[in-house]
Amino acid sequence: MPLSPEQQAEIDELRSAPTQTLRATAPGMEQHLYTAHPVLDHGFVRVIDYMGDDNAITQAARVSYGKGTKSVQNDEGLIRYLMRHWHSTPFEMCEIKLHVKLPVFVARQWIRHRTANVNEYSARYSILDREFYIPAPDDLAAQSTINNQGRGEALTGEEAERVLRYLRDDATRCYDHYEEMISDDGQQGLARELARMNLPANVYTQWYWKVDLHNLLHFLRLRADAHAQYEIRVYADAICNITADWVPFAYKAFEDYRMGGATLSSTALNCVRRMLKGEDVTQENSGMSKGEWREFKGVIG
Amino acid sequence: MPLSPEQQAEIDELRSAPTQTLRATAPGMEQHLYTAHPVLDHGFVRVIDYMGDDNAITQAARVSYGKGTKSVQNDEGLIRYLMRHWHSTPFEMCEIKLHVKLPVFVARQWIRHRTANVNEYSARYSILDREFYIPAPDDLAAQSTINNQGRGEALTGEEAERVLRYLRDDATRCYDHYEEMISDDGQQGLARELARMNLPANVYTQWYWKVDLHNLLHFLRLRADAHAQYEIRVYADAICNITADWVPFAYKAFEDYRMGGATLSSTALNCVRRMLKGEDVTQENSGMSKGEWREFKGVIG
Amino acid sequence: MPLSPEQQAEIDELRSAPTQTLRATAPGMEQHLYTAHPVLDHGFVRVIDYMGDDNAITQAARVSYGKGTKSVQNDEGLIRYLMRHWHSTPFEMCEIKLHVKLPVFVARQWIRHRTANVNEYSARYSILDREFYIPAPDDLAAQSTINNQGRGEALTGEEAERVLRYLRDDATRCYDHYEEMISDDGQQGLARELARMNLPANVYTQWYWKVDLHNLLHFLRLRADAHAQYEIRVYADAICNITADWVPFAYKAFEDYRMGGATLSSTALNCVRRMLKGEDVTQENSGMSKGEWREFKGVIG
Amino acid sequence: MPLSPEQQAEIDELRSAPTQTLRATAPGMEQHLYTAHPVLDHGFVRVIDYMGDDNAITQAARVSYGKGTKSVQNDEGLIRYLMRHWHSTPFEMCEIKLHVKLPVFVARQWIRHRTANVNEYSARYSILDREFYIPAPDDLAAQSTINNQGRGEALTGEEAERVLRYLRDDATRCYDHYEEMISDDGQQGLARELARMNLPANVYTQWYWKVDLHNLLHFLRLRADAHAQYEIRVYADAICNITADWVPFAYKAFEDYRMGGATLSSTALNCVRRMLKGEDVTQENSGMSKGEWREFKGVIG
Secondary structure, rough: OOOHHHHHHHHHHHOOOOEEEEEOOOOHHHHHOOOOOOEOOOOOEEEEEEEEOOHHHHHHHHHHHHHHOOOOOOOHHHHHHHHOOOHHHHHHHHHEEEEEEEHHHHHHOOOOOOEEEEEEEEOOOOOOOOOOOOOHHHHHHEOOOOOOHHHOOOOOHHHHHHHHHHHHHHHHHHHHHHHHOOOOOEEEEEEOOHHHHHOOEEEEEEEEEEEEEHHHHHHHHHHOOOOHHHHHHHHHHHHHHHHHOHHHHHHHHHHHHHOOOEEHHHHHHHHOOOOOOOOOOOOHHHHHHHHHHHHHHHOOO | OOOOOHHHHHHHHOOOOOOOOOOOHHHHHHHHOOEEEEOOOOOOEEEEEEOOHHHHHHHHHHHHHHHHOOOOOHHHHHHHHHOOOOOOOOHHOOEEEEEEEHHHHHHHHHOOOOEEEEEEOOOOOOOOOOOOOOHOOOOOEEEEEEOOOOEEEEEOOOHHHHHHHHHHHHHHHHHHHHHHHHHHOOOOOHHHHHHHHEEEEEEEEEEEEEEHHHHHHHHHHHHHHOOOHHHHHHHHHHHHHHHHHHOHHHHHHHHEEEEHHEEHHHHHHHHHHHHOOOOOHHHHHOOOHHHHHHHHHHHHH | OOOOOHHHHHHHHHHHHOOEOOOOHHHHHOOOOOOOEEEEEOEEEEEEEEEEHHHHHHHHHHHHHHHHHHOOOOOOHHHHHHOOOOOOOOHHOOOEEEEEEEHHHHHHHHHHOOOOOEEOOOOOOOOOOOOOOOOHHHHEEEEEOOOOOOOOEEHHHHHHHHHHHHHHHHHHHHHHHHHHHHHHOOOEEEHHHHHHHOOOOOEEEEEEEEEEEEHHHHHHHHHHHOOOOOHHHHHHHHHHHHHHHHHHHHHHHHEEEEHEEEEHHHHHHHHHHHHHOOOOOOHHHHHHHHHHHHHHHHHHH | OOHHHHHHHHHHHHHHHEEOOOOOHHHHHHHOOOOOEEEOOOEEEEEEOOOOOHHHHHHHHHHHHHHHHHHOHHHHHHHHHHHHHOOOHHHHOOOOEEEEEEHHHHHHOOOOOOEEEEOOOOOOOOOOOOOOOOOOHHHHHOOOOOOOEEEEOOOOOOHHHHHHHHHHHHHHHHHHHHHHHHHHOOOOOOOOOHHHHOOOOOOOEEEEEEEEEEHHHHHHHHHOOOOOOHHHHHHHHHHHHHHHHHHHHHHHHHHHHHHHHHEOHHHHHHHHHHHOOOOOOOOOOOOOOOHHHHHHHHHHH
8 A cells, every 4th residue: 555644635635626627628537637557566657747638649740740740630540540651749748657666676777768757756865664565466577498588387386486585575674774874873873875776676765757648659559558667657557547537539549550560571561461472481481580570470479 | 129019819718817826836927928029129037837846945945955055044045055165056947948038049049048948930941021120219329349249339420220121131132031931822833941041140030048046047147147248138138127026035145155156266366365465466476468457357346 | 963063072081080989980971971872953862970780789678688689690680680670779789970951942841850969050149051952854843633641743834943943033032132131331230140030941951960770770761761851862862882891790680671562451461361372352341441451552563 | 797708708799899880980980989988886878879979969060060060169168158048959869778777776776768769678578687786885875854855874783684684685585586486397387578677676678778978968867966866976977978978069168057057046146246346245135045046056166
């Protein structure tokens, strides 16, 4: 349960005080505002603010393309056209601000997406809470034997128990020592900016993260993907649900053209054309490496 | 008068339909929403949307700096502290979206600010309107004789008349030919993407421009500055007025620390210290070049 | 002929003075350094500097992916893997700096690519040359009747002649007046920053443009595409040739996976699978709109 | 000693094989190429590549400002002018690529500078080395009692010993368990992407970091500052030394105008003017808060 009673009370208060605005309002998003969606054992995602809706996308597109968009009769059709043709700037006209609580090793992946605004909790100034991500037994995956970046089956039995014990005990001991080192009770107390170096990468941090819709969708494409690490994917999944309520047309187009789509190389397209003409195309005569061919077969079923 | 009756009717309609929202609302900004502030002879600036207020800045700062901000008792004090110490990320938590109509040569300067989202009217797809910036007589400045990038006094008499005649006649003729070239009446009609090349740089274009508050203030510092070209400065001035109503604490701090402030070099600071001790510091013994010394004297009065 | 004898002499001198360096050197790129490749009637592209080569891409990838890259035995295979899986950061490790002379209306499209460094000739400070882009007769295209952003056949006969006459005469007259307005011979002379507004969008400007390889390839994908406007495509084509000599493995992978590839939506992939199973798929039962279906048929032949 | 004999041999080999190039070469930088400058107990900074030199800055400025720069007679004067007037784009024309080995908690601060290209060693793919930052006794600072983000004196005696013992023992134990968890000797072995979460923030990582000179100087201004955390400041100091050899004019201007300079607010400038006229200005009549006044007195001595 990631929220304290005080935090829940604050959320309830924020949600009880609507004001009037002349801005575009997305009804589906108003439902999410401030509410914390739990992720992992202590994390959450919650919407702090947003700008724009599906209509803000088409409004900007109509500025750019003027008469060029007249033939597309409705907003959904226009949004699909923009998504299909990689016209990204209209999607940049929407913005979202999230409050996210997440383990440090997840934050380190997340921050590599540079086109966003971030204010993170600073362990130079403040003391981190005693909260660590400990995987659920089902998520305690073995190293994949075929993929250097992948996971195999979940560990079981004694091995699983030992891993959980190490993670729990090491985090606890490191945090005990962190607290002891920064204490000024009967001693000087180590600088917080130094003491934090003793904390493991599963300690939780939190930040405000603000991003435009185009860059958000790019983040979701990479991080809600089956190849993303599970611990960041669950955050991306939570944000996907929020986005679907915020900009339903854009999200649906994103699912069709990005999440469910695939990019085929010139060589692969040529193979598709040959196969459709009835030719028996094999890896050997495809022009692809074994790895590419395996991926290609995965895509065209 | 830059707005057509249809546009004014649309603005009136948008302003007559408030909705309820749980988001942070800036009362001063609601007054501006959709309304067109005239700039130059045919241009305008109007707010289409915004995210956040002064409180959103301190809220993000308190996430980052946690206990470190407790000693600063109020929001205004904290915002001044952040501005003074160049803590820029909390200011990135606010966002504004403007609809701007502006001459192309102003747009070319403006677009050099890369950290923003833009959707511009496309002359590949659509036909530009017959509207050109013609300076008012007082703004018809001579080339500065001392500054390569500056202006001198306004032209007068026959010279001023000739300049205005050239600007008006050339724009009119170029536009007549633009229209004639793209016409498909009794001919094929030149592609719009080609015909536009005949239009001079004082033709008006328009765009949606979205930017966060930190980058907006950086833009304003450079473009509302006395050294900026007059024709972009009037846009910056109009946006300054809007920003002052949107985030009054942040704007006031910006005026004190940025617009009215100055950066002194190590050498200049050393001169100040010597002068305060009663030493007679001259350009010759200052360690500065003549240009630096002149600027220095301008700053310290 | 875009280069003056002085400029050619400068290039010859720069090319005659090699120095020793310990940096990675790309032999194919050394051939291009400083040489101006003519584009359009007065434009050019020339390489001023570069950083890195194909090896710099794999070197960075091996830092990131460590043992994960051991199974890929050679540099070309690794580069193809990176391109196929959208691992963009290793491509950011190469950088190129170009000097480009181009018409203003092309510069306005180009500058929309924000992730680059630019120093453009400033008409506030300096006087623009009397050079304008006038299309060759074959490039004097009519507006497409089926595509708002496209071109049809070239204009012919009297219509073509009239267009060329307008473009030439209007540019000449505007430039004559520009010169006359800024002249300080017997008059004050209008400020250069104002006078430039009288120049049409086919006047040439120039800039230094510096960009990393990842963003360069993104630019080339959009601007060397058949849907890009001809006048920017010829610049992209010239840069493609340079890039092919600079990083031959990366460029070849780019051609296969990006330029010659295509992204298929979830719906489109499903149609491919049905067709490969022998089903008769038509637009009506495809789940695609007519526009999507037409594009889909174009891709799969 | 951060480098293995194999790494040193590789550096020696790279440094022994100069090639010829037509590019601009910075002699001071050639001396640094590939050589590892030790930082902290196991870290280093080394230059992998660079583009441009002081001349590349003025070359780009002369493109932009054309005749506007003629009056500035020499390169150093022009570079000082550009730095003084915040003309940042010419400095963006130089680029540097560094290989840095650094503790994770330093990397987390560093990565907040978004305008750079990064390839970091991935602990999803590869196994991190058993190397941890343990502060030297003199750097084992107490928490400042007056500044939430600062350090006081070094810890001594038993308290210092206990801190060092905790840091060493916890790192060792966490790494032992990391190794044990990922081992596939007689067990499945935990996925590397999970096991890494047990490692503390003082474990070393490494990356390739590429940035333009303007953004590098911005990084150095913040991170070589006295208020920066010591553990990142030593990296910034090492890069300062490299930069001084690479672009000596630009670095010297940076030291004068940025590192040694200060920005005074409108209120502070007004106080300076009053003081120079002989007025007795105190905090009470200054218009500044106590904190501002203290900082102001620190600046003007």
